[in-house]
Amino acid sequence: MFGWLTQTAALSALNLRSLPRRPGTAAVAMSGIAALTGVFAGVLSMASGFEKTMEGTGQEDVALVLRSGSTAELNSRFDGEQANVIRFAPGIARDAAGEPEVSAELFWIVNAVGKSSGTEANVALRGIQPNGYSLRNNYRLAEGREFTPGRFELIVGRGARNQFVGLEPGQTIRFGKTEWLVTGMFETGGSVFESELWCDVNVLQSAYQLGNGFQVVRARVDGPDGRLRLEEALGDDQRLSVDVWSEKQFYSDQAEDTAALITTIGLPVSVLMGIGAVFAALNAMYASIAARARELATLRAVGFGSFPTALATLLESVVLAFLGGVLGCAIAWFALNGFQASTLAASFSQVVFNFAVTPDLLARGIVAALIVGLVGGIFPAVRAATAQVTAALREL
Amino acid sequence: MARQLIRLAGVGKNYRKGRELVRVLEGITLGIEEGDFVGLMGPSGSGKTTLLNLLGGLDKPTRGDVEVDGKTISKLSSGALAKWRASNIGFIFQFYNLLPVLTAARNVGLPLLLTSLSASQRRKHVNTALQLVGLADRAKHYPRELSGGQEQRVAIARAIVSDPPILLCDEPTGDLDRATADEIMSLLQRLNRDYGKTIVMVTHDPRAASFAHRVLHLDKGELSKKPVDLH
Ligand SMILES: Nc1ncnc2c1ncn2[C@@H]1O[C@H](COP(=O)(O)OP(=O)(O)OP(=O)(O)O)[C@@H](O)[C@H]1O
Ligand SMILES: [Mg+2]
Numbered sequence: 001m002f003g004w005l006t007q008t009a010a011l012s013a014l015n016l017r018s019l020p021r022r023p024g025t026a027a028v029a030m031s032g033i034a035a036l037t038g039v040f041a042g043v044l045s046m047a048s049g050f051e052k053t054m055e056g057t058g059q060e061d062v063a064l065v066l067r068s069g070s071t072a073e074l075n076s077r078f079d080g081e082q083a084n085v086i087r088f089a090p091g092i093a094r095d096a097a098g099e100p101e102v103s104a105e106l107f108w109i110v111n112a113v114g115k116s117s118g119t120e121a122n123v124a125l126r127g128i129q130p131n132g133y134s135l136r137n138n139y140r141l142a143e144g145r146e147f148t149p150g151r152f153e154l155i156v157g158r159g160a161r162n163q164f165v166g167l168e169p170g171q172t173i174r175f176g177k178t179e180w181l182v183t184g185m186f187e188t189g190g191s192v193f194e195s196e197l198w199c200d201v202n203v204l205q206s207a208y209q210l211g212n213g214f215q216v217v218r219a220r221v222d223g224p225d226g227r228l229r230l231e232e233a234l235g236d237d238q239r240l241s242v243d244v245w246s247e248k249q250f251y252s253d254q255a256e257d258t259a260a261l262i263t264t265i266g267l268p269v270s271v272l273m274g275i276g277a278v279f280a281a282l283n284a285m286y287a288s289i290a291a292r293a294r295e296l297a298t299l300r301a302v303g304f305g306s307f308p309t310a311l312a313t314l315l316e317s318v319v320l321a322f323l324g325g326v327l328g329c330a331i332a333w334f335a336l337n338g339f340q341a342s343t344l345a346a347s348f349s350q351v352v353f354n355f356a357v358t359p360d361l362l363a364r365g366i367v368a369a370l371i372v373g374l375v376g377g378i379f380p381a382v383r384a385a386t387a388q389v390t391a392a393l394r395e396l
Numbered sequence: 397m398a399r400q401l402i403r404l405a406g407v408g409k410n411y412r413k414g415r416e417l418v419r420v421l422e423g424i425t426l427g428i429e430e431g432d433f434v435g436l437m438g439p440s441g442s443g444k445t446t447l448l449n450l451l452g453g454l455d456k457p458t459r460g461d462v463e464v465d466g467k468t469i470s471k472l473s474s475g476a477l478a479k480w481r482a483s484n485i486g487f488i489f490q491f492y493n494l495l496p497v498l499t500a501a502r503n504v505g506l507p508l509l510l511t512s513l514s515a516s517q518r519r520k521h522v523n524t525a526l527q528l529v530g531l532a533d534r535a536k537h538y539p540r541e542l543s544g545g546q547e548q549r550v551a552i553a554r555a556i557v558s559d560p561p562i563l564l565c566d567e568p569t570g571d572l573d574r575a576t577a578d579e580i581m582s583l584l585q586r587l588n589r590d591y592g593k594t595i596v597m598v599t600h601d602p603r604a605a606s607f608a609h610r611v612l613h614l615d616k617g618e619l620s621k622k623p624v625d626l627h
Binding site: 003006007010014017018021294295298299300301302303304305306307389390393394 | 455498
């Protein structure tokens, strides 16, 4: 019992000591495993970063009123009269001036050129009402000034400014037939809204001849049962056919869909790379035991057992994989953590988010690497243990 | 008369080469006494290495039994055999088979990792063994920094470090020049004479064989009847 433990330790030390004598195959295996771990951790951190952004968006006490059946702001629509009915419905909180804390908004898609890709992408241009600011958690003007109501002016979220060309405060940008002046840049604590451009909803209506139409009404609800009261009142109203969402729930539902999509695309890629990495590890380990066949046979002749020999080979493979995994994690960490990207979200507009390479994800990457090392090491370990000692000693 | 340490009774060994059966050893009956120094000669392919491997428990006979010190080792499991080898047999090979990544001292210390000795006890044993082969000053050298003769002496130190009663040598001087071969043979002779090691040595070199007490001849897998006396 104790015997084979010390034997395994001694043999493993020997194996690892001779690793540098086979730098080629060991390096191939390690980089294969590093690439796998990096991609795996990258995909997971992309999904988790996206989820973090989405889940950081929305408040429990803000209700989102959309046309019945709409799962996105984009395909919802009301006229001004309906928006007014919602505005004065029960369950909505009042602001300091005694007015309902409501913002009827438009969610319009415009095209902007991505800084890194150089190609056009969908960006959300949101028309808001004055209460729109206070309805967003953590809204803060970071640069410049807010847009002047009634003018073709807009403010840009920090993420949108970073990802797209021509959105610096002071610049003008053309969407369709209209020139807009960028007056400032805002933040909302890293939430989805930072991927958007905001302007006066009435100006947006006239820019795109939308009449008095809206797509969504945001409202702060009054107390814990406010949303329920609002939902009941709107449900009873014959003039409306709407759904009332908790803003928080709305965004976290959207997050799940897109994160699942990222994962379903990313995981098969990881699995394919994993298979490649297993073969690289397999190859490295076969090369390792072939190169040291005589040494291993000599050790067996001296009295080392076959089980410790197998175990030590397996351990060598796992250590190789671990080193590769650590390398992959380091790459993922330094190259991806905080790396900003944008993706087309369920809202059909680009959502800017940061890769979130967390210790938890790195641990999962290491576990994937260790599994590769184990799987890749099993057959070589069996071969090392069952090799004929006399035959190996005969070979030169 | 000394005690019989090794006994082979009607030992045969076959190898299967594809569909063909190769009879390598046939009807080997042999006794070796404790403290004997036996040379084993014969043409290439006659089965010398195969016989040595059977004596050392590296391989099992197809027929017959190999008995060492009253124990029928041909009936042991391979796990038990490994353990048995560790305490009973020291192997010495033609090409030394030292581990290139380890210093001389660590190479010599390898068999002690299979014992329950403490690190400091192991160091003491390694020093003693290296001193005995006259290489105490090369303890920290790697095999590539040693000459062939020195490498073989390190290998001999490794074979004796755990003090096994039997040394099995397969052409220990086969890769050495004459003067160096003589040094190695004197060393083996000393181990036999002063330390009581029982030695079985395969060799092609009559000069090396002359160091043995007696020489056995193997021809086509059988021990020839004619006694050979080189003295
Ligand atoms: N694993 C094996 N499978 C098949 N045949 C084998 C095997 N091992 C040895 N042989 C055969 O057994 C015969 C004896 O081999 P062995 O190595 O014992 O001869 P030897 O007397 O030591 O020769 P040499 O002087 O060249 O070292 C040879 O014909 C060899 O080809
Ligand atoms: Mg031979």
